[in-house]
Amino acid sequence: MTRFGARPEPLRELVHEAASEALRDAEVESREIDAVYFASALAGITDEQAGVLPAVLLRTVGIAGRPMLRIENACASGSTALAEAFWAVRNGRYRTVLVVGAEKMTQAGSAQAAKAMAGSTDAEFEGRVGLLAPAFFAMVARRHMQEHGTTREQMAKVAVKNHANGAKNPKAHIQREVTLEQVLGSAPVSDPLQLLDCCPVSDGAAAVVVTAGPGGRRPPLVVAGSGVSTAAFSSNPSMTSFSATRLAANLAYSMAELTARDVRWAEVHDCFTIAELLHYEDLQFCDPGAAGRLIEEGATSLGGRLPVNPSGGLKSRGHPLGATGVAQVVEALGQLRGEAFGRQVADPSVALVHTIGGIVRGEGAVAAVHILTEAA
C-alpha cells in the first residue's frame, strides 16, 4: 500500500505503486494475473473517470488482455472487491486475481466532496436534508449514550487508542498521538462528535494478490470467512446496531467455523469514534451496550485481549474509501508476518476485518466482514 494522506500524485501513480508492491511481495508476474477487481467509490466524481479505470491504471504494471472491472459499494468498495475476487478464486473461475483499491479525495473541491459524500446516503432523501455521515453518527452516539450510559470520554478513548497505534504506522495519514483532552477540546462537528472523533479525508491505494496456489516465499494469509450484506432495513432492531454488519459477520463466522471468541484482533470501520463502539457490539466482541466498558478497560488497546485497529484505523491511518478495505488486509499480512513493528499484536493468528458503506434509512447500508488466518 502507499502511504495514506494528502498525495499530489494522480490516481494512476498511486495504483501503480500499490499494485507493483503487491505483485513483488507475492512473487507473481503481471502475466500470471487472470483478472483485476478494482475498487473505488468516488473515482467517477473526483477523477472525472467513470469507466475503464482499471484498464487505464494498470497498463503501467503490464496487465492487459484480462477481465478487469470496477466494484463500487461506497466505503465498503475495497472489501467488496476482495470478496468478489476471493469467491472467483475459491470457486475455480480464476487462479490468481489482483485486487486494487484506490481513492483520491483531498484535492476535490469542498462542493464536489460534499456531493460525493452525499452520494453515500440515499441522495434523494437523507442526502438532500443534510443527514450526512457526521450528523447521522452524532444521532447514533446520542442514542448510545442514552440507552447504554456510554460516555463522551469512552468515545474519545477510541481516538486516543487509534492515534497511539497510527503513530507507529509509517503508512498512516496522521502519525501523531492525541490526548483525551485534545479530543474533548477539538472543534465541534456535530454534537456530541468533535473534530478528533472523525476520520480524516485521505488519498491512497492498496493492493493484494488473491491466489488459490501456494504463495511466494513470504507467508500468505488465508481467507477463512467472507461475508457481505446490505441492511435488512425494516428489521433493524435498534438505532445503535447495524443489521448489515450482523448479517455479514454471521456469514463470515459461519464459513470460518469460528465465533467472535476466536478472533485475536481486528480492523474495524472507525469512521467516527462512536462507530467503533457500535461495531464491537455488532461483531459480538461484547454484549449490546457494553462497548463503552470494553474500550474503558483497555481490552481493545494494543496490549489488551482483543486489539482493535492496530494500524490506526480509519481514524489515524486514514480513509481513502476504495482503498480502506484492502489496506486492512495489508495490515493483517504485516501483523501475521510479525512485521508490524511498534504496533505488533501479541497473537496475530486470527484477524477480523470489517468495513461498512453508506447510510440508508437510519443504518449502515452495506457491510463486509472477512476472517483472515495464518496458513495451516
Add this chain to the structure above:
Amino acid sequence: MTRFGARPEPLRELVHEAASEALRDAEVESREIDAVYFASALAGITDEQAGVLPAVLLRTVGIAGRPMLRIENACASGSTALAEAFWAVRNGRYRTVLVVGAEKMTQAGSAQAAKAMAGSTDAEFEGRVGLLAPAFFAMVARRHMQEHGTTREQMAKVAVKNHANGAKNPKAHIQREVTLEQVLGSAPVSDPLQLLDCCPVSDGAAAVVVTAGPGGRRPPLVVAGSGVSTAAFSSNPSMTSFSATRLAANLAYSMAELTARDVRWAEVHDCFTIAELLHYEDLQFCDPGAAGRLIEEGATSLGGRLPVNPSGGLKSRGHPLGATGVAQVVEALGQLRGEAFGRQVADPSVALVHTIGGIVRGEGAVAAVHILTEAA
C-alpha cells in the same frame, strides 16, 4: 426492461419497473434473490449517487439483507454484471441472482455529460485532447474505408437496418425508420460520421434473473458462453480491430464449444454505424475487411442469414450505458420465446450478445461477449 428514451422518472423508478418485471417473469419472489449485481456507468456523476445505489434502489421491490454491489465497466457495465452474476451462480456461490442495469443520461447538463463521457476514455490523455467516442470512431471509419474500401453508404446502411428493426420494438427509444438519404443528409458530427450514424443518449433500465435452478413456467435461456476482457493494447493488430472483442469472443465461443458459424443472430455494440461493421469482423461473422459487403448483401438484416441487432441496437433501441448489456439479454429472451413480433428472427436458438466499453490507446478498452441458447 423499461421503454428506453427520455424518461423523466428518477433512476429508482426505472429500476423498480425493470426489476419487478424480471421477478414476475421469472416467477421468483424477492426473498429468493441471493444477491444483486447492479450495473451503472455514470450514476456517480449524473445522479450524484456513488455508493449504496442497489440498496437504495431495490428496497422498493423488497430486496434487503443480501449482498448487493455496483459493477462499473463503462459501456460494458451491464454485460460485465451479467458475467459476474453468471459465474457466481454457475460456481454455486449463489442460486439466484438479480442483475439490473440502469442509467439516466438525458437530463444531465451538457458539460456534465461531456465530462461523464470523457471518463470513458483515458481522461488524462485521450479525454483531455478531445478524443472522445465520435472523433475516435470517425478515425476508425476513415481507416476502414482506406484499408478495405468500405463505403460511406455501407456504414449508413447499418443505421437504415437498425432503425427498421427498432421501429418494430415498442421498448425502443427511436421507433422510426430512416432512409439512406436521411442518414447521408443528416448533420455532420465528426467526418465521415453524421448524426444518424450515432446512437442516441437515452435513459432506461433492464433486469434479468440468473438462476441455477429450473425457471418458472416461461422458457428461460441458457448462458452457454461468457467472456469478458480488456484490450491487449500493445498487441492490437490494427486500428480497425479491437483485441478486447476478439479475446472476449474467443473465451465465449470456446466455453460454449461453438464457433461464429453456429451463431444464428446477434446483438452487437453499434454505438456508431462503423462500430457494427468492425464487430462483424472481430466476432468472426466475416473475414477482416469484408463487413461492408456483409451489410450490403443484407446478410445481417432481419431476413438475412445472420440478423444483427433485431432490437434496433444501440442506434435505435437506445443506449443507457449500464442498461444496454442487460437489455440485449431481454431481447434474446423475447426472440427465443417467439415474442419479438414484427422483428422476430427466423431461428433464435443461438444468440451472441456483445458490448464494448471505453477507449484507451486507440482501441476499445473492454469487451464482453455472451452466447445465449435455448434450454436443451
